Amino acid sequence: MYKITLDPGHGGSDPGGVYGDLIEKDITLTIAVECEKELLRHGIKVQMTRYTDKYLGLSQRTTMANNNMSDYFISIHCNVGGGDRGEIIYSIYNGKGLEITNKISNEIMNIGQTQVKTYNRMNKNGRDYFPLVRDTIMDAIIIKCAFIDNEEDNKIISTIENQKIFGKAIAKGILSQLDIDCTDVD
Template sequence: MAYKIVLDAGHGGEDPGAIYKDCKEKDDNLSLALAVGKILEDNGIDVVYTRNTDIYQTPFEKARFANEAGADYFISFHRNSSQKPGQYNGVEVLVYDKKGIKYQMAENIVGALGELGFKELGVKERPGLVVLRRTKMPALLIETGFINSDKDNQLFEEKFQEIAKSIADAILGTLDEETLESPLYYRVQTGAFRNRENADRMLYLLVDQGFPAFILKENDLYKVQVGAYLQLGNAVNMEQRLRDAGYSTVIVTR
C-alpha cells in the first residue's frame, strides 16, 4: 500500500514558537520535518509538507490542508519548553487518544528517541489540540526535547541525523506492522453520503461533541464512522452513546 503522510513543521513566520538563546523552535521544527521527510520519500512514502519555508499558518489551516490532501497520516513537529531553563527534559508524543495505529506509532517514536539518550516522557492525550482534533486521519504531534534544556539541545544538535532517521524508521516500522497484521476492527457508522460536504458537516458535529470520528471513502461513498475497536462490546457501548445523542447507527467491520 502506498501511503501519503503530511509532515507539519510547527509555528513559522511571525510565530517563532519557543525561543531560547539563539534557538527558535520554528527553525528546528522545519529542519527536522524536512530531514524526516527526505528519508520517508527515499522509502517510497508520498510526503506532503504544510510548509517548507518560513511562513505562518493557523492550526485550522494545517488541519484543512491535511484533510484536503487526502493524507493517511498527519505528523507535526515541535519542541517543548518550560517556565525555567533546564526545568525539564525529554521527549513525548501527543495524540487525540490512546487508540489505534497512531498510538502504536507514537509509542514507537518515543522509544526510538529514548534509545538516542532522550528521557522518555511517554505518549499523552491532548484532544483539545486543533491539529489532532480537526484532522480526519491518524495524527501525532512530536515534542523533540525541550528547547530550553541544554541537555536536550546538545542531543538535538549532535545527533540530528540520527534523530531524523529514528523517527522515520519508527514511522516506517509501524506502517509495516499495519500492513502485515491488519486486525479486524469494529466501527460505528453514522452516515454514508455521496456528497463530501454532507459527510463533513456530520463529521464536524461529531468531533465537536467529543466523538473520535473520521471519514472513510469507499465505492464513491463518504462514510462517517466513529472509533475502531477490537472488542465488539466496546463498539456496542459507543453505538449506544451515539444513539443517545440522536444519531442513527450501524456497526461495521474493517
C-alpha cells in the same frame, strides 16, 4: 501508496519556543525536511505543510492533511519551560495513534532522549483537546522532541546534525508503523 503529512511547527511571525540562538520554528523545519527525505527514499508520498519560514494557522495545517487524505498527520515541535523530556500527544479517536506514538517514542529514545512521555488529552466535551489532532480525519500526533531550554536536552538537539538525527528517528518510527523495512536508516 502511503501518504504522510509532516508539519514543522510554528513559522513566520510565530517562532515557537526560543532559547538563546535556538528557535523552535527553525529546528522543526530541519527535523521535518530530514524526515521527509527518508520517507521519500522509502516510497512514501509526503506532503509538507511548509518548506520555508512562513506562518500557517492550525486549521490551515489540518486542512492540508485532510485534503491530501493522508494516512497520518505528524506535527513536529520542541518545548520550553524547564522540562527534561520528549513528549508525544496522540489522538484519542483514530485507531492507530498510540501505535505510531510508541514506535516513534522508541526511536527517539534510541538516539538519546532519556524519556518520552506519551499521552492524550480530552477537552470538556470529551474530544481531543489539541486542534492539530482533533481536526484531522486521520491518525494524528504532536511530537515534542526536547526542551530547548534544558541543558541535557540541548546535547541531543542543539545542532543541525542532531536535528537531522531526530528527523531520521521519526522516519524510522513511521516506517516501522507502516511495516516498511527501515534497517537502512542510520
